[in-house]
Amino acid sequence: MKLDGIEIVRASISLRDPIRTSFGSLARRDLVLVRAVTPDADGWGECVAPTDPLYSSEYADAAATVLERFLAPRLLERGEVTAETVAEVLHPIRGHRMAKAAIEAAVLDAQLRSWGVSFADYLGATRDRVPAGVSIGIRQSVGELVDVVAGFLNEGYRRIKIKIAPGWDVEPVRALRAEFGDDLPLQVDANCAYTLADAEHLARLDEFGLQLLEQPLGEEQMRQHAELARLVRTPIALDETILSAESAADAVGLKACRIVNIKPGRVGGYLEGRRIHDLCRANGIAVWCGGMAETGLGRAGNVALAALPGFMPGDNSASDRYFEQDLTEPFLLEDGHLKVPTGPGFGVAPRREVLKRIIDTTAWIAA
Ligand SMILES: CC(=O)N[C@@H](Cc1ccc2ccccc2c1)C(=O)O
Ligand SMILES: [Mg+2]
Numbered sequence: 001m002k003l004d005g006i007e008i009v010r011a012s013i014s015l016r017d018p019i020r021t022s023f024g025s026l027a028r029r030d031l032v033l034v035r036a037v038t039p040d041a042d043g044w045g046e047c048v049a050p051t052d053p054l055y056s057s058e059y060a061d062a063a064a065t066v067l068e069r070f071l072a073p074r075l076l077e078r079g080e081v082t083a084e085t086v087a088e089v090l091h092p093i094r095g096h097r098m099a100k101a102a103i104e105a106a107v108l109d110a111q112l113r114s115w116g117v118s119f120a121d122y123l124g125a126t127r128d129r130v131p132a133g134v135s136i137g138i139r140q141s142v143g144e145l146v147d148v149v150a151g152f153l154n155e156g157y158r159r160i161k162i163k164i165a166p167g168w169d170v171e172p173v174r175a176l177r178a179e180f181g182d183d184l185p186l187q188v189d190a191n192c193a194y195t196l197a198d199a200e201h202l203a204r205l206d207e208f209g210l211q212l213l214e215q216p217l218g219e220e221q222m223r224q225h226a227e228l229a230r231l232v233r234t235p236i237a238l239d240e241t242i243l244s245a246e247s248a249a250d251a252v253g254l255k256a257c258r259i260v261n262i263k264p265g266r267v268g269g270y271l272e273g274r275r276i277h278d279l280c281r282a283n284g285i286a287v288w289c290g291g292m293a294e295t296g297l298g299r300a301g302n303v304a305l306a307a308l309p310g311f312m313p314g315d316n317s318a319s320d321r322y323f324e325q326d327l328t329e330p331f332l333l334e335d336g337h338l339k340v341p342t343g344p345g346f347g348v349a350p351r352r353e354v355l356k357r358i359i360d361t362t363a364w365i366a367a
Contacts, residue, residue, distance in 0.1 A: 001111050002080055005367055006072040006103065007035040008064055010360040015293060015322050019137040022165035022193035023054040029293050029322070030060035031358070032099075033350070034067060036106035043110025043345060047102035048265030048292035055191070055292075056098075056219065056240060056266070063099040064363075071096070071103050072365040079367065083108035087268060097243060097268035104269035105301060105346075113345035119300070120340045123274060125307035129337040133159035133313040134321055135189065135291065138168050142175045149176060152321075156336035159185040159313040161214070165193045170201075173208050182209055185313065189214035192240055196224045199231040211312075212237040212259050222247070225256040235259055239290055243267060245275040252283045261290035261314070262305070270301050274308070281310045291315030296328030299338075300346040303331065307340045327354050 011031040018027035032047035047067075049058040070093050075081055078089055086104040093100075112122055120128075134157045139145040149160055162172060169188065176186060187210055194202060194216045202216055212235045217224050219240035229236045237259035242248050244267055251257050260280050264273040280287045289306040292298070296319055306316050316338050319330035328348040331338050341347025 001038050001040075001082060001107070001114065003076055003107070003367055004037045004039065006076060006106070006365045007037065008067050008072065008363045008365070009033040009035065010064060010362070011355065011358040012360065013295065013323060013327065013358050016320070016324060019135075019293065020139070021137060021163045022191045024052070025137075026050060026293065029295070031295065032060050032064045032067070032102065033297065034102045034106040036103070036110045038110045038114065041110045041113035041345070043106045043108065043113060044297050044349060045102040045105030045109065046294055046298040047098050048263070048294060048298060049098040050292070058096065058098045063096065063102070066093070066096045066099045067103060068363050068365060071099055075103065075107070076365060076367045081107060083111045084271065087271065098265045101265045101267070101269040104271065108270065109345040116344045118304070118342050118344060119270075119346050120304040120307055120342070123304055123308060125304050125340060126309050127307040127340065129334070129339050130303055130306040130311070130316055131158040131313040132316055132318060132333050132336055132338050133157060133161060134317045135161045135315045136163065138163050138165060142172050145172050146175055146179050149180065153180070156333050157317070158336045159187070161187045161189055161315065164188045164190050166198070170204050173205060173210065177208050185211055187211040187214060187237070189239070190216045192218050196227060199228055202228070203232045206233040210234050214261060215239040215241065222250055222254055222256050226254045229255060229257065237261055239263065240266070242276065244272060245279050248276045248279050252279070252285060257285070259286045259288070259312070262287050263290040263292060264301060264305060265292055265298065266290075270305060273305055277305075277308055277310065286310070286312055288312040288314035289316060291317065293322050295323070296326045296331055296348050297346065297350065299331050300328070300341045300348040303338050304340050304346070325354060327351065327358070
């Protein structure tokens, strides 16, 4: 497919309520959007990098810069590209997986639109809707957390994930079990907040029958997670540590986790995400689709990915969990599920009137 040019769009959209995690509180979604312009169709990709490098080393301004200075020019130099070759063309640029994921998504969206094929069909998704899960930040009190969880359950959410951190872990989980019972699908996400020295404390979570304990230790502590997995009963899931199919293979080989949170943005794109899905499934490792408070642009691809066989309920939430008004047509919760888009490409596009209102700057990189 010929690329006429790539546009990098900067915008920002406030979250309905700040999300407090062990690494900080996030109140705004800084957006770096990529538009791939081709003779037959435009494609869009959303970069998941947050404003500050606190979840990982990537952050919005750096992603925009590496896209403008290195990734877009290198892709445009090639003239003809396909979505399946983007990762190889960009491989000489080290790292910057979230930026790479956004440009690959834009090319993939344009390519599938020109073919008239939906991303779900291209992937081989086997479901037309996926169960919705919600990720809930650290709250002021256990009582407030119970009320917030009750609210989401009333909306129909099928799985609850809460952020934990030292000082906010056993008590909140105990309260949710006391209030909602042992059958509530419940998981916790520490975002790297603990160390192996906390193993005995983390084992106190074992009595609550959690589905998983997500990323308890540091993102570079693969071996320590394998050690922790022998000391606690709750299944370990990895998020920040899994950067590629290769690191997923390391996690399998080292028995560092039993579950992987697949986040297309973190691993360099949806195609790598599918490779991780296939590898995990072949090794009996469960997978689910993580989220980064994406707009409907990223949400569309995530929902289609989550419709592949073997995905557990993940962080696939409705648009209104994050935004008063989503950049795209909103994803709505219907009987606790989100519908997989069926249109060509990702099946969604930015709404002009919303983009005009939230846009900051754009940069055009011509072929
Ligand atoms: C849904 C969820 O918990 N996602 C991340 C953490 C996270 C949460 C909220 C975010 C908001 C703006 C930018 C990045 C964000 C990352 C996680 O699983 O670890
Ligand atoms: Mg996580």
